[in-house]
Amino acid sequence: MSRRHSSFIRQRRIAYIALGIMVLLLILCFRLAWIQGTAGIHLSLYGGHSLKEMSVRQRQEGIAIDTGRGQFTDRHGQPLTGGVVWTPVLFPDVDGQAALHGQELAKLLHTSKGQLLTRWKELQSPLIWRDGRGEPVQIHPNEAGRLLKLAPSLIELVPYAQRYRDMPNGKQWLGFLYERGERASELPMGAAGLERTLEPLLSGVGETFVSRSVDAQRRPLTHVPLRVSAPSNSHYPLQVQTTIDLPLQEQIEKLTESNHLTEGAVVVLDAGNADVMAMVSRPFYNPIHVDPQQKTDWSNRALKAVTPGSIFKLVTAAAALESGVVQPQEQFHCHGAYGKYGLSCWKEKGHGTLNLEEGLAVSCNSVFAHLGERLNAEQIQSAASALGLSRTVGWQDRNLAGLPQFRPLDHEEKGAVFGSHTNASDPGVRVQTAIGQRDVLVTPLQAANLIVTLLHDGQVHAPRIVKRISYADGSTLLELPAHAAPLPQGSRSIRTSTAHTLREAMEQVVTHGTGVSLRNKTWKLAGKSGTAQALKNGHPINHQWFIGYGPVERPRYAVAVLVQNASAHAANQATVLFGQVMDLLAQSS
Template sequence: MGVPRRGSSFIRKRRIAYMGLGVMALLLILLFRLAWIQGTAGIHMSVYGGHSLKEMSARQRQEGISIDSGRGQFTDRHGQPLTGGVVWAPVLFPDVDGKAALHGEELAKLLRTNKKQLLTRWKGLQSPLIWRDGRGEPVQINPNEAGKLLKLAPSLIELVPYAKRYRDLPNGRQWLGFLYERADRASELPMGAAGLERTLEPLLSGVGETFVSRFVDAQRRPLTHIPLRVSAPSNGHYPLQVQTTIDLPIQEQIEKLTESSHLAEGAVVVLDAGNADVLAMVSRPFYNPSHVDPKKKTDWSNRALKAITPGSIFKLVTAAAALESGVVQPQEQFHCHGTYGKYGLACWKKEGHGTLNLEEGLAVSCNSVFAHLGERLNPKQIQATASALGLSRTVGWQERNLAGLPQFRPLDHEEKGAVFGSHTNASDPGVRVQTAIGQRDVLVTPLQAANLIVTLLHDGQVHAPRIVKRISYADGSTLLELPAHAASSPEGSRLIHTSTARTLREAMEKVVTQGTGASLRNKSWNLAGKSGTAQALKNGHPINHQWFIGYGPIERPRYAVAVLVQNASTHSANQATALFGQVMDLLAQSS
């Protein structure tokens, strides 16, 4: 006997068999033993649908189990499934006569367990059970094993097409989230605990489960002449399907890159340079959505949405603020001697950079140049420019009063970051100097950092990164379209000037051609960007957060990318720059 390949085929065959052969036999049984509940229009046999006397009587003659929660599914931008899939799993029915013991050793081997454990569990069964492995995953039966398994325990084991939501593998898709069971709900249906599973919960929950069941006699022995029955909701609009903006091949390849480059903690975000759609978002360390401990947030938290010290990538904001407020001219000359002379500040280049202008200072990431700018700027100018560029606020796609939800915000727990701390004296010039180089209280998420690049490519227009594109009914018709759009601007804010955005783009090109990103000069595309190293403490020990953000190709930008490497050794080279180059090579090959 072979195992059918598709669950839908199995269900159709079972329904046809039931309608064509089982109805007459079932009616005869019911006429003989339950004649008093007989109806003129036939007997409704939906085991899990309602609460009529007819249904309650039928329920006493059946044993069943859920094989699909009816929850909505996710796909990538091309329609490739991100959730869902069918595996053929064994269902054990109560063994009232102890027949399973006759072939205990052979059954245990096929079910990936030992004889004692199998028979002990089987003996205590009061209802059907999907047999699972030690990790709680349904045991998958291959075609070569199916016939033998069913022959060893006829009527005690059935193979059913079980809907498996996730692949049982670690990955960096924390934006998708995971599910957990809530015991306080009568139905015990899964609820979204994080990511899109949580933010889209009201739409994903569906209209009911699919059950497979069998009929038994008064002693709970199976009625073998009546086939298994599948009961499913009859609403053709559900389950819904959510099409994301994610490009699954790119997501998977970047996940592999983070593995091969030994990235322990951090994130990689790839946005479409045209409209800020999220094409890939990888968070390290990986998590396994099939096996999540909700208490261990460090595993399943999405680091791409968590704010962290940005270091020198924030110099793009400082430069923009200085240009917008007129406290600097592009060709003004600065002098870097290695030490700044106050606030304990020094440039990373001990011997100094010599004489250089703003653009050159940004290319080589000179601390002295930006310390001067920090002293000249006031707190309001720095804060206003950061906000105008999409920082210190959430930027993910959102809409009010959509699909009955007061606030529709797909990106889960996106942090807004900060420029100045709530208790910081921003009027202190020493505070502003530290802020100007991306230290002190400045916090930025990798998503914001990638979106900052998109903003500069669009001459200061902030887009709202989108991760959900379309929500469809089961028949393919559209429930919701979620169009790309600009992010809402804070009250009183204005866009930066086109000339400012152009100056910063030219400076980012020089970062690669003659600055801190020189290692990227021989990549598949001509690239531009900005590196950053933020100093921090972890458990009392100094560590660095390494960044590189940028775009490519320069001639016709297609992708904006942010790479964050967290908690790196203070003596290590900038791993983020190297990984950024690998990501861009991958994108060039995929184009």
Template sequence: MRLIRNRRITYGWLILTVLIAILTLRLAWVQLVMKHQRLPGSRHTMVEASLIQRERGIILDSGRGHFTDRNGKPLTGNLIWAAVLFPVSEKELNNSHRQLAELARILGTNVDDLMQRWGRIKEPMLWHGENSRIPRSLSKDQIEKIKQLDLPKLKVLPYEQRYGDRLSGMQWLGFVSGQRKESLFFHHRAEVTGTSGLEKTMDALIRGEGPTVVYFPVDSTNEVIQDIKPVVQAPDNPYYPLRVTTTIDIDIQTGIEELTERAGMKEGAVVVLDTRNADIVAMVSRPFYNPEHIVPSEGQWESRGLKAVTPGSIFKLVTAAAILENGLSTPEEHFHCDGQYGKFGLSCWKKGGHGTVSLREGFAESCNVVFATLAERLSAGQLSNTASALGFGQTVGWRSQQFLGLRSFAPLDHEEKGTVFSGSVDASDAGVRVQTGIGQRDAAISPLQAANAIVTLLHGGVKTKPRIMKQVRYANGQLLQDTDSLVEFASGGSISQETSSILLEWMEQVVQDGTGSASLKNRKWSLAGKSGTAQVQNKGRARNNQWFIGYGPVEKPRYAAAVLVENRSPDSSHQAAEIFGQLFDFLASVETDSGSA
């Protein structure tokens, strides 16, 4: 019995010895081999995964896709180097006063302010300049001087600046919201989503596969462990995030923004289309917005180029086209204007009237009496159908029923349809048709629609769909999807080529002898267009919407444009026509500089 018991003890020790040996070998395998291998389904090794449990991270790049203009110039995304301040104790600050004084000089701030701000933070903070909402970009010289200070709680890291802290008229681009990357010391992935503009309509395509994050190991008190190097985690898919090429020319866009600023334009929009394909070259909305500082209640983030407002006399294009298309007058028919229409409380804008004028001359002079007479001849259906043929009363921006998996995809955010007749009025009433025929009452169009109507006429009455998005590419530059240019608008009928030619000729006369001659006759290019002044109410006050729409140069049309200046005093000069002239002088200079003239 004793022999059996001894054997059992021996076997037990043997088994225990074998288990210890296996465990030792296993631990050695983990330490020497497995710690360098990636865990299944993870980007991290075992050691990295264990460290991340005790790390915090700062997002350097949200991983979101970017937008470029038609020439590849970036509209979003600017890589900068920024200073990151880590939490410090009061003692550490006091012991580093000499270095902090030098740092303050490098950063262009006051040392006391620097110490006060640094001493308050509980999490790492990207350094912002004075009164700036975004991290400050450091020059090479600043970076080198900061490194020489050898401050352990100060790092210089690359950072992706999406917009830049400036006012802009690019509301069509939009902005993002959600957990922003500045001042972020976090555990989990931050969600950044598009809230308006292209950022919103293309959000599902450009979100990417995750942010680029620098992780810093911390101890149990949340203090960064200085002797362990930080780890950078970034998506390694060469195809994402996607890049979107727009039709915008950023040099023209910013040039027009500066032009409207110099002109003192307060409210309104300027839309410029390429006459060859209806592409949106520029769309400027005023007042400007700052995508880094959005106040929703103030409404600056809305693109006025897409909002429908009272058109005034530019709507006479529709009335004239309807009359010609339905054979209800000829260019040489004569009318008499003594300044009063005699009914519906309507009068002409010119006191004393225009006298006896032909239809052609009535268009050039924008005579209300002539066009009230014409509007009475038209039925509501004839007026509505012609408006539709020119792209009014509907969205005109390029869209697709199916685009890269997105249904009913429309890149232009919040594009308004506008109206011809309100559903609550009796359009068979002659007074309603007369007021609508001169661009008042319920008529409403957007600057984009107005500019596109000019392109439609230049293409012989073939309606087009302006695009703002040209193509989508993978991160490596490979083309994913193109969009078709010069897409015909199939619904709503069309204007004949003969009528289109007549209206274009009449728009030339507007500049040569009519309402546009004072501002536009002697410009760098010969121009053509139509003026408009709409009477509106704003907060109980009588105000005017001023319009000028047209194209140039007349000999070989290159651009079509719509200028809308809103809420002008009724006795003020016609700022829209003046800005239209300055706009085309600028475009002529651009074409000359590029060698395209």
């Protein structure tokens, strides 16, 4: 091969190589353009950041300070959840600088030097500093500057969203949250109360983070300020306005404490539409520290059914009037002992001669034993259903916001009149039922709503605890209007005349009956007392009740008070507490 020919071949190879390099460079350019453009848009859609932003985020360390969950307010817009506390966040100590002021830092952070430095040494990511109970430590403003000066860039103070106040209260209707897991993506969920029943609406669209920039060795870039990132959605988190009057709720909680009420409930309803204005359950619970196994604390006693005792005599009287087995002025004779079924009146020597209204006023067992024998089981059950008992009455909607069964009141019990295996044809069973014993079960909510029903001449309302659900910008997502509770199929409301007779009897309860101690209260009141006998651990106890309304001239509130598991020989504490609650309502009106 000639030298000239060999040179030609070499030049051609060089040209091919150059052409290949140009093609490769061209491909790389197109690829880079695609990454910066198309791929960048793709990342922005799904992660919210371009490649340039992602590279910055890789040099940031941050922590969530707000889950983005929806919040609750009372009827006046006063917050029920969502307080903010300034709490310290500890960042990894790459150079061991924390040890220089370990003792002073530990004192400010309410811990020991050894525990603090050990925890700090193990840090791989930012940590919200918490106390021994697991709650974020709150830093007093006077200590903030000193803390930051002792550990510059190792500690930052951030506004942390604390959902509940760390103290016991009687707002079990609000509920609590539980942690689903260790991963950040597993946000807390509602475990009870409104937190659970409204969970699909409360979960939100993302957390709020606070972060700071660091170098490759994870040392802070002190010239770069802290960065807060939150979902850019003007509609979330949602805001739930309840019907609760928070000052009233808290004042009644204090009343239950000063009266040493250990078990029971107080319910206050708006007499006009049955809105729940206050609902207090004892014992109190702390929504931050809940033991799911200890239901006695976080269970809402206002929605749990217990034996009603003599307040059920209102139902028996309604059944007797509706079925025509008694006339209002018919005379009964009480001698103390009834003579059958081992029954006797609470007044040993009897009440003498009295009519139906008088029998209700003094809560005579003999009068209602006679009515129990005259009535059949269907008549008693029908009257109970017509008055909103033996069924759930809380506000509900079958298809609100796509939810198949929307019931804000969590685990409301139905109660009962007769047990499933009870022989209701036995007159002895009906006599015990007529005085509110045997299998009869009523919730405090139902008892208060029974009063509202009588004030509305027999129309049963559905107690409402949520009024409105709004977007973050204030616009309305859902209105939950007050409405009547539907009657069970085949049932009818009681007559206006029956409701009128029962209201007059409740006035007599206070003027000269079992509620005479309420005569000198701020308002003129009406109501009905009750004492249900039961056994607890083999020992006799009483469930004490008082239900009623006020002021009589223009009723504004219906109230039910239940004192559970009281001593069998104790005076009716429920009557005392009812009077105090009514005085409180009169003062605040």
